[in-house]
Amino acid sequence: MMKTTLAVDAGGTSSRAALVDASARRLGSGRAGGGNPTSSGVDAAATQIALAARAALDQAGNTPGGPAVAAGSPVVITQAGLVSDAYRRALDAHLRPLGLGPVVIEPDLLGMYGSGSASPDGIVLVAGTGSVAGRIRDRRVVREVGGAGWLLGDGGSGFWIARRVVRAVAADLDDIGPRTALTPLLCQMIGTTPETTSDQAHRRRSSALDALIRSVNDGPPIAIARLAPLAFLAIDDEVALAILDAAVDRLALLVERVTGLDSDDRDATLVVGGSVLVNGLLPAVCSARERLSAAAAGARLVPVADGLVGAAALGLRMLGEDVDDATLGRLRRDLAAGATR
């Protein structure tokens, strides 16, 4: 029977799984809810990961535990944050009945890096809701910079950009900051209208500001990260450009810090992932990518969608298979196709 491996990229809002055979062919894909034990809780995270795994097995035509999944198919889960023993036990309890195991949990940074490069050594930068950079050596994360969370760090992340966007709009509406094109964009988004100055003079406070305060505080703070794309939409607006410029400064600093650790980084690969640098609109992102590549001593920049391909590559290597850049490219196309089903 063909050997198989199950790859899972477990994120805070969704978990994706893919069953892959030893020749790196996708057999099935699945998706479920958030699978991070820190944000979702140990048992909820394990449940969602098992749901995604089950969906991938079903798509591959398996009955759970049936013969088409080779016994001892390794599961590689990539995720952020700390891994507790209780979480490992919960995963085993949920995945063993599906005929899967052993279970290996790797840092999301390693999955993201592995999605973009087959080399054992390189640099990775993730700028999604949060931001973190890592130095990879011998397929291990040997140094991590950033990733301290939205309150303590994550400079240049989606949250960081969005926080500056909403504060710039609040300051504009409150007349303690410069006028910005972000204001009508955000007001339209939350269904209000910025008043003219003469209206404001007759109120204790702008009613648009009151509406913004209500809207932004109607949910957890981290939820404002969804507003980051406004900075990319306000083309030619000086306030928005300054926010993006400062964001790239912060991200470049992370990259410099992990690049400086090795003297032989001149030919390294910089894998970048996360919505800020991957889904952001051009041309802001193009110029950002150039600056980040420069910060990484001229490394080749490879954007990736997520860590699922990297998790699959780690699983294939556990099966004793060699994974080169050509295989990675095929996996990227194949798993991206599976994601849209």
Added chain:
Amino acid sequence: MMKTTLAVDAGGTSSRAALVDASARRLGSGRAGGGNPTSSGVDAAATQIALAARAALDQAGNTPGGPAVAAGSPVVITQAGLVSDAYRRALDAHLRPLGLGPVVIEPDLLGMYGSGSASPDGIVLVAGTGSVAGRIRDRRVVREVGGAGWLLGDGGSGFWIARRVVRAVAADLDDIGPRTALTPLLCQMIGTTPETTSDQAHRRRSSALDALIRSVNDGPPIAIARLAPLAFLAIDDEVALAILDAAVDRLALLVERVTGLDSDDRDATLVVGGSVLVNGLLPAVCSARERLSAAAAGARLVPVADGLVGAAALGLRMLGEDVDDATLGRLRRDLAAGATR
């Protein structure tokens, strides 16, 4: 029977009440939990305010609803945020059985201002957990600047200072920011030790940073405001001084915005309240006060502890009494003495 009024300063963490007679003599004081309907909920806020009122009546030797409280004693409650009809009804339901009423709810800015000035026109700045400035005309708040909350605004506030403190320490520990004396201060506070650089090189990440991340995220974001005083403790530290300097810039901007509304502000009073400017350590606060006074076109700066005296002054005026600066001074001493019982 002597006419009386009950003053309540209802804050997010505690509510203070004082029963005062028409000659501005304190008859009794009381204190209870948080009385802000936005943060505590309508019914919980009304309950705490009634508890504080009851304690003040008890101290004055009254049985609730008994004869020593004059019928129709006005209640003046000063508090931040919006006032709903449901909240007014809850207050009536809790306070009427105590023989109190009518109930008047005024903005906390007006109470704070009234604690420091008997003039009907002036300027007030509050920098506690949040920050807001107001322009008072004819004893009404005619313009409010700032106070948008910690996520959208509140530049220069305790939260704002504390957020910069914890981020500066996180960046120091993560080697993406300058060394600062804030780091050993904060590490000592949370019971950890910053590693030496040679230790750090052998770890994926500083263990002190991990400890800081856990500590800071172990509670609601706003709770970090308690760390603001660290900025005042790190004397001569450039990072701390830069944070305080930027904070005063933000506060001065708020003051300028409300000062600029009148051309005759040259002799006005600037009342300042809130822990940042009142409890902060010298000499940082002294220099800040000078700059704020300058921002208010040279207004006389009067620091106040809270809005309780202002609430009492509003109640006395409802009884038809005149309240001048001498009366205010006496009320301040009298109510402060009541607070320590």
